Structure formats: C-alpha cells, structure tokens
Amino acid sequence: MDINFPLILLFLVVISGVIWSFDRFVLSKKRSKDEPVPGWIEYSGSFFPVLLLVFVLRSFLFEPFQIPSGSMIPTLKVGDFILVNKFTYGIRLPVIGTKIIPINEPMRGDVMVFFPPEDDRYFIKRVVGLPGDEIRLRDNILYINGLLSNQVSLPESAEDSRFELVSEDLNGVVHSVQKNKIAGPLGKNYVITVPDNHYFMMGDNRDNSSDSRVWGPVPEENIVGKAVLIWMYWESFGELPSFDRTGKIN
Template sequence: MNIDFPLILMIATLATGVIALADKLLLARKRADGAAEPFLIEQSKSFFPVLAVVFVLRSFIAEPFQIPSASMEPGLIEGDFILVSKFHYGLRMPVWGNTLVPVGEPEHGDVMVFFPPNDNRYFIKRVIGLPGDHIEYHQGQLTVNGQKVDMKPLGGEPVYRPVNYFVQEQLGEHQAKIQWAVNPAASQNGEVMVATGPEGAWDVPEGQYFMMGDNRGNSSDSRFWGFVPEKNIVGKAVAIWMHWKSWSDLPSFSRNTWIN
C-alpha cells in the first residue's frame, strides 16, 4: 500500500493549526481559570510548530529520499539516501504540484525525482528529452535532436554488481556514467555483447519530459510508460548524504558526494 505522505502531512498541519488557533481565539476564553487544557488542544498546540516547520522544509526547500532499486546504477545504488532540492524547478504547491513561483526548468542530464504518469510512486531518472525534443536510442547510442550524444567506452565491472559494462555520456553539462548488462552467452571472439534496453524514437510533447535510467538495460522509464508531465516533477537530486541498505547494516557516509 502506497501512503501519500505529503497529503497526510498537509492535513495534519492544517488540523493542528486550526485547533490551536481556535483555542487561542475562542475556546481558551470560555475555560474556567486554572482549568486544564483538553488533551486534543494540548497536543495540537505542541505538534503544530513542528509539523509546520517540517511541512515548509520538505515542500519548498529540500526532501530526503532513499534509492529503492538498481535503475540508476552505477551513480546511484540501492540504499543511497539522497537530498532533493524542491526549489530548483520553481516553488510548487504541495500535493497538487502546480508552480507557484517559477525559478528554473529541467535541463538535459539533470537527475530528477518525479511521479510517472498514472502512478503515485516516486521515481528517479535522468532527464533525456525536454519539451519539443526528438529522441532516438539505437544499439546503445543516444541521439537528441539529430546530434549523437558523445559516448566513451569505459569497460569495467563494479564491485557491488559484477558482469556489467560502462560507458560515459556527455549530456548537456553533465557527464553520466551509464551501465549496460553484459550478455556472456552472446559474446564471441572477445567482443562484448551488452543488453542496452528498449530502442526507439520519440517526439517529446510540450509540457512533458522524456526520462531514462542510467542502468539502461534494467530501468523502467519513458521507453516503457511514456512522458512525464511538468506537474509531476518533485525536484532535482543534488547529493548523496548517506548509504544504508538495510536495518541489519550500519549506515555509511563513504559514498557522500554531489550528484552529476
């Protein structure tokens, strides 16, 4: 079951705030001198300032998320805790997502948190296509508006997930390390055969974005479920601040870094 935490937080903040305000303006005057505050009023007055601060911070400043899958390997791995800036793409109305104050817009190569179409789960992928772009992806080669994205083979095998192959893409101002799964059964004469994921060509509609995971052969992204509406944007991923894969492990800060 997916819990809509932003909605719950907004309702809790409003409810405790209304109760605290009603007590200040009306109810407190009617109580006898020295009478104890009812439990609900006491708790509301205690929790409202805390809820209000949390609501403002996570709605307009920054919000923490945990990476739940391998779709953004090798840059972001399962168990990474990341910080997402909520103001890079403009101040947005909590829950509804419409822009209140425009500040900036997504750029090619940004790592972005969002809601996919017809899904209330948070996703994180890289921005590949902006509104109006023409995107092509064939045999691992990404092309944006007729220009092939520079791609440099790196080879390699990560220690956390062996039998993978790396390339480096230059997308806008971002250098992204892309991961492909090696298919040993298909490799012949020393030539590496990799699974690069679904291929195709897409025209990005106005007001929408085309997203892909860095783990191209193992990512549920716009190649499967289509474009991301502008109102579904949550924020820009800016930093890894902790790695903690499971409760049986100790948290680690060795992966702390800015996200490119």
C-alpha cells in the same frame, strides 16, 4: 496502495492548527489562571509548530527520499538517501502539485524525481530529452537531435563480465552509465520526438530501467524536484548507516 504522506501531513497540520487556534483565541479566555490545559489541547499545541515547519520544508524546499531500485546504478545505489530540491523548477502547491511560481526549467542531464504518466509512485531518472528533442537509440547508442552522445569505456568495466561502465556526455553533463555487454531490447531501434511540455527520462542503468522508453515522456506537471545530494547510505535496518557515499549528485 501507496500511502499519500503529503496529504496525511497536511491533514495533521490543519487539525493541530485548528485545535491550537481555537484554544488560543476562544478556550483560553474562558479558563481561569489555575485551571490546567487539557492534555489533548496541550499536545496539539506542541505538535502544531513542528508539523508546520516540516510541512513547509518538505513542500517548498527540500524533501528526503530513499532509492528503492537499481535503475540509476552507478550514480545512485539501492539504499542511498538523497535530498530533492523542491523549488529548482518552480514553487508548486502541496499535494496537488500545481506550479504557481515558475523559476527554472529542467536541463538535459539533471537527475529528477517525478511521477510517471498514469502512475502515483515517485520515480527518479535522468533528463535525457527536452521538449522538441528527437531521441534515438540504435544498438544501445544514444543520439539526441541526430548528434551522438559520446560514450567512453571506463576501466571498471573489466571487473564484471556482465556489465560495461561508460562515461556519457549529455551536451556538457558528464556522468557514468552502466550497460549490459549484451544489449537488451530497451537499447535497440527506438526513436521519438519529445512533445511540448514533456521530458524524456532514462535510468543510468540503461538496460535495467523502466523509464520513458516503456511509459513515454513525463509531462511537466508531474515534476517533483531535482535530486541534488546523497546524504546517507543505509540499505537495511540490519546494517549500520554509512556516510561514505555522501556528496553532490552528477
């Protein structure tokens, strides 16, 4: 069972805030000037503003994530630390995720963090299909609304006999995609029309990604935010972190 960190953080903010408020407006008025503040109250008062700041930043502005799998190779590698913009697609209530202030809608080509249908784990994939789009895969070639998404083979493809790297154009958003040179079942003969208020998500590692081809389009209410920046690469605690891959996510 995954730890619900947002809920735990909210709980800590509420508890420390209640203790701080009770001391500030009730207990402090009963203490003499020379009487020391109890340790548990002093610690709560010190932690409350820090926890509140982290809660606000993480809930409404930016949240850090680490990439756990290779489904977004070559754009994102296992061990990349990224920043996710939480307000790009609208302001949502913490923990429950209900949108209260709409701002922008996801665009084709965005790299987005979300919860898959019937799952409580964070996933990160690329937005390929918008509401109403017809998505078709034929022999590992992507068609959107009947139009071919142009793919150009990259020179790096020759370095590995198993994979092919291509540059893909999603209506003006150009990014790299890794495909198996022998197409797997995910790339063959698939077609769907994306329902209203849903988004069709695919990994850039096209033949090695559990995405909307497996569990269907993602409902709008499951959106977490837009991935905007790689700020560090750190694959394991036994290695030193690296900043060689820092930069904007395309």
